[in-house]
Amino acid sequence: MKLTILQEKLKEGLRVVTxxxxxxxxxxxxxxxxxxxxxxxxxxSATDLEIGIKWWSLAKIEKExxxxxxxxxxxxxxxxxxxxxxxxxxxxxxxxxxxxxxxxQLKGYSADDFPIIPQITEGExxxxxxxxxxxxxxxxxxxxxxxxxxxxxSGIYLVFENNNxxxxxxxxxxxxxxxxxxxxxxxxxxxxxxxxxxxxxEIVNIFGEKKEELKIYLTxxxxxxxxxxxxxxxxxxxxxxxxxxxxxxxxxxEIIPDKCKVQFTxxxxxxxxxxxxxxxxxxxxxxxxxxxxxxxxxxxxxxxxPDLGEYTSFFSAKTEGKEIIVSFNYRFLLEGLLNIxxxxxxxxxxxxxxxxxxxPVGDKTYLYIVMPIKAS
Numbered sequence: 001m002k003l004t005i006l007q008e009k010l011k012e013g014l015r016v017v018t019x020x021x022x023x024x025x026x027x028x029x030x031x032x033x034x035x036x037x038x039x040x041x042x043x044x045s046a047t048d049l050e051i052g053i054k055w056w057s058l059a060k061i062e063k064e065x066x067x068x069x070x071x072x073x074x075x076x077x078x079x080x081x082x083x084x085x086x087x088x089x090x091x092x093x094x095x096x097x098x099x100x101x102x103x104x105q106l107k108g109y110s111a112d113d114f115p116i117i118p119q120i121t122e123g124e125x126x127x128x129x130x131x132x133x134x135x136x137x138x139x140x141x142x143x144x145x146x147x148x149x150x151x152x153x154s155g156i157y158l159v160f161e162n163n164n165x166x167x168x169x170x171x172x173x174x175x176x177x178x179x180x181x182x183x184x185x186x187x188x189x190x191x192x193x194x195x196x197x198x199x200x201x202e203i204v205n206i207f208g209e210k211k212e213e214l215k216i217y218l219t220x221x222x223x224x225x226x227x228x229x230x231x232x233x234x235x236x237x238x239x240x241x242x243x244x245x246x247x248x249x250x251x252x253x254e255i256i257p258d259k260c261k262v263q264f265t266x267x268x269x270x271x272x273x274x275x276x277x278x279x280x281x282x283x284x285x286x287x288x289x290x291x292x293x294x295x296x297x298x299x300x301x302x303x304x305x306p307d308l309g310e311y312t313s314f315f316s317a318k319t320e321g322k323e324i325i326v327s328f329n330y331r332f333l334l335e336g337l338l339n340i341x342x343x344x345x346x347x348x349x350x351x352x353x354x355x356x357x358x359x360p361v362g363d364k365t366y367l368y369i370v371m372p373i374k375a376s
Contacts, residue, residue, distance in 0.1 A: 004087050005059040030049070037059070052118070066111040081102055134203065145171035152249050156195045175369040176336070178365060261350055263347060300313070303330075
C-alpha cells in the first residue's frame with residue numbers, strides 16, 4: 001500500500017473511528033484499527049465487537065494494500081503533524097509515515113487478524129436529518145443505565161413507524177420519551193428495537209455535528225447508520241453498525257399517569273436555579289421537598305442536612321389542583337429539566353408516592369417521568 005492524504009483529513013477520520021477502538025487485555029487486536037485502500041479511497045475501521053465504525057475519504061492511491069496498526073500511537077502521531085500532505089506506505093508489517101520533516105515507522109499486524117465488521121445488505125432503509133435525529137436521541141440517551149438483571153433497560157428503545165420515530169429510555173427511577181415526527185417513508189411494517197446506550201452516545205457524537213442526510217438500515221439483529229461523502233455522493237463517508245439488545249422492552253406506557261392531583265407551570269431557568277440551591281443542603285440521599293400551594297399560587301422548595309443545616313425558599317407558579325408535599329432526588333429533576341428545550345415547563349404530580357411528569361410548554365413530543373422518594 002502506498003498513498004497520500006492531507007493530515008487534516010486523516011485526523012478527522014481517526015477522530016471518528018477511534019470511538020470504537022477498545023482497550024482489551026483478552027483481545028489485544030481490538031486496540032488497533034484497520035487501514036486499507038479501496039480503489040481511490042482510504043478506509044479506516046475499528047470495532048469493540050458491539051459497534052463497528054468505518055470511515056472513508058478520497059486519497060491519492062499509488063498502490064493498494066491493508067494493515068492493522070495500534071490506535072493510540074497512530075492517532076497521537078498524526079495529530080502532532082502539521083496540516084500538510086502525509087505519505088503512508090506499507091513495508092512488510094510496518095507502516096512508514098512521512099510528512100514534511102517528520103518521519104516514522106510504525107509496527108503493525110496482519111489485516112487477516114482483524115475482526116470482520118458485519119455488512120448489512122438487506123432490510124428497510126429510512127432517511128432523516130442527522131442533526132434532527134441526534135438532538136432527539138440526546139434528550140433520552142443519558143437516562144438509560146447498565147443492568148445485568150434487566151439488560152433490556154440498558155439501551156434506548158426505538159420504534160420506527162411511518163409518521164414518527166419514538167425514542168424511550170429508563171433506569172427504573174425515571175423515564176424519558178421523545179417522539180420525532182417524520183415524513184411518510186412507506187415502511188412495510190413498524191420496527192421496534194433496543195439500541196445499546198454506548199452506540200446511541202456515539203451516534204450523537206459522530207452524526208450530530210453536521211446537518212446532513214442520515215440513512216438508517218433496519219434489520220432484526222443489527223442496525224446501520226450511514227452518511228454519504230459530499231465529494232462522491234453515492235459513496236459512504238461513515239458507517240456505524242451496532243448489534244441490538246435482545247429481549248422485550250417493558251410496557252412503559254403503563255406508568256404514565258392518566259391524570260394528576262396538581263400541576264404547576266414555571267420558568268425553567270428559575271426552577272433549575274431553585275433546585276441547584278436547595279441541593280446544597282440535600283443530604284446523602286439528594287432529597288429535596290416540593291410543597292405545591294394552589295391557593296397562594298406558589299411552590300415552596302426545601303432541603304435539610306444533619307451536617308449542614310436547612311434551606312427553604314419559594315417561587316410563584318401558575319398552579320392548579322390540590323395542595324401536596326412530595327420529595328424527589330434533585331439530580332433526577334435537574335437532568336430532566338436540562339433535557340427540555342422550552343423556556344416554560346409544566347410539572348404534573350399524581351401523589352406523594354406517584355410519578356411526576358415534566359413536560360415542555362408548547363411541545364407535545366417530549367415527556368420526562370420521575371419517581372418520588374417515598375416517605376420512610
